[in-house]
Amino acid sequence: MSNRDSIRPDDPSGGLAVEEAKPRLKKPPQFKVVVMNDDYTPMEFVVQVLQQFFHHSREKAVQIMLHVHTQGRGVAGIYPLEIAETKTAQVNAFARKHQHPLLTIMEEV
Secondary structure (H helix, E strand, O other): OOHHHHOOOOOOOOOOOOOOOOOOOOOOOEEEEEEEOOOOOOHHHHHHHHHHHHOOOHHHHHHHHHHHHHHOEEEEEEEEHHHHHHHHHHHHHHHHHOOOOOEEEEEEO
């Protein structure tokens, strides 16, 4: 019996050992949600937003708020596109609802 006789007719590889290719997964692009400084939104409101929407501790939220206040902008968090879009829209709508000009924007990392 030769090698060819041991090949099954339903074997698409023709008897060759075939290793499945592992797909190379690429991480989705990440986006920063950036809080922009303004001269009207109360600092405590910014801290509230950072805690409520970005789940920062009070201490971390105060640090970010002070960075925004002194540097003009600060990163609230880094997320995949859809999450960053949602958080940006939610925060901007929440600020308008409370009559504050607070603005968040997205930037690709």
